[in-house]
Amino acid sequence: MLRVLLNRLLTSLPTFLGVTVIAFVLIRLVPGDPVLLMIGERGASPEVIAEMRANLGLDQPLITQYFKFLGNALTGDLGTSVISKKTVVSEFFARFPATLELAFVGLLFSVLIGIPVGLLAAAKRNSFFDYFFMGGALVGYSMPIFWWGLILILVFSVGMGITPVSGRISVFFDVPTVTGFLLIDTWFSEDGFEAFWDAFKHLILPSIALGTIPLASIARMTRSSMLEVLREDYIRTAKAKGLSRVRVLYGHALRNALVPIITVIGLMVGTMITGAILTETIFAWPGIGRWLVASVTARDYPVIQGGVLLIAFAIVIVNLIVDLLYMWVNPYIRDLMS
């Protein structure tokens, strides 16, 4: 297991180095002088400009600059935000739990609904249920989530008034930062359950918006994977043995159908990050997606550079976890890889 882990880390190394090159080249490709662009209309004295240039290392040869950047990145130094003057790393980790919490609940929503829907559609193939939900999955798959989020707000927040419009928690709750996840931290606050319930209500619409495309993909994949497995000989054997339909479906078929489903869930990581950028903008969710968009608008290049690098790194880590999960579910792959 450990060897596989190391192997996977080593194979993702070139990709990760490539991302550092992209992040590095990015700031140097900007037409004009990035320092002057960042200062913009604020204006600054020549000394300040020279100091900023030296801080960004822009006064040295490119190769030297790159290795310095890489060395700093490896020691966890990704520079300082031009706007907030705080380090990029500290800004990232202040916001990352919010995105992670949203992504986790969104994924949970899509898995908890997507797999049963796909299962039932496969079990009742060509029924009204099958057509209805697979049609819905097709629509969900093509959904512009920045619109879907607004529609959810329109119906549930504006229309029915049952969910909050935006944000992570109401302002009057004072929640101490313990883990950064509000669903956990609220239990440490004075208001306890009330604060938890408020945070939970804030999470509902964003996680539905974020979970819709993964939900559609998971439901479609569960259905086709189940149909494939149900054609296998051992399923016929199980039926012939007189096992109940439920045992055959959930005991025998689902277990083998799960492998491609987990692959799809793993592939959803990138989709979730893309989705988080849009979802956070709609719901004013204080995560890394909104932070990144704001930094592009403000031309805060150290933040864009460091943010992209950290997100890419987070994706590599999550993919690694998915791979490990994959091996845990499927003994065949476990043997193959080790």
Place this chain on the structure above:
Amino acid sequence: MTVLKALAKNKGALLSLSVLVLFTFVAIFAPIVAPHAPSQVHESGLGLPPSFVADGVSGFLLGTDDLGRDTLSRLIYGARVSLGVGLMVVLLSATFGVLLGLLAGYFGGWFDAAVMRVVDILMSLPSILLAIVVVSVLGPSLINAVIAVSVVALPGFIRVVRGSVLAEKSKTYVSASKGFGASHFRIAVQNVLPNCMAPIIVQATLGFSDGILNVAALGFLGLGAQPPTPEWGVMLSDARAYIENAWWLVTLPGLCILIVVLSFNLLGDGLRDALDPKLKN
């Protein structure tokens, strides 16, 4: 012809094709079809609801926005922007993707290794994130959003073309051409490429939906088309401020995006089934 026959049997693909023909017609003839100019301000009618609900005014079928611009006309001109954007993204990414994929697949070697390494890196970043990186370099505008989204779409094309070139390259007709002394250029372009068209066509159709969706998303984030361009993503972004009292401004542009994207996806699926029955499950 067998492809067209197979496609004609697919109800979803046929329906989506007719929807797309309708949208294309409306987009091309926008100045004739649209009742008003897209940026014309009607000061007498600010924020009017659609004409078929209470308080609606008959001249404005789908109402007006906060500045008194006709929603229907803006949606019609928006079809022009979005379909044009989709076409540009597909043309750009297909041209470079086919070229690089063909060269990488046909010649192999270090060039192939280098191209595929870059493709791996580009694919490791989520699409909107990569587009945002490109826009942050170029600056936000519609044309820069198109370039950014084309860069995002490029790896898909390169992989598809390279894959099918690799499969075709080993076939006997290629050895036969070589035996006759055909040049590399002739074999690659005249023999191999035409046999790789099926997956390229499917990829191009699906590229339309991704391209339109991503450019609209950038417009929504304020990193693509800028107001007052009647672009569906920008219209949605503008409508956010009026979500409590102008439902038509929030629902309609997104519905247009959804219908067009869904149609391209359905058509792409239908084409894949028609062109390559092996892939059908």
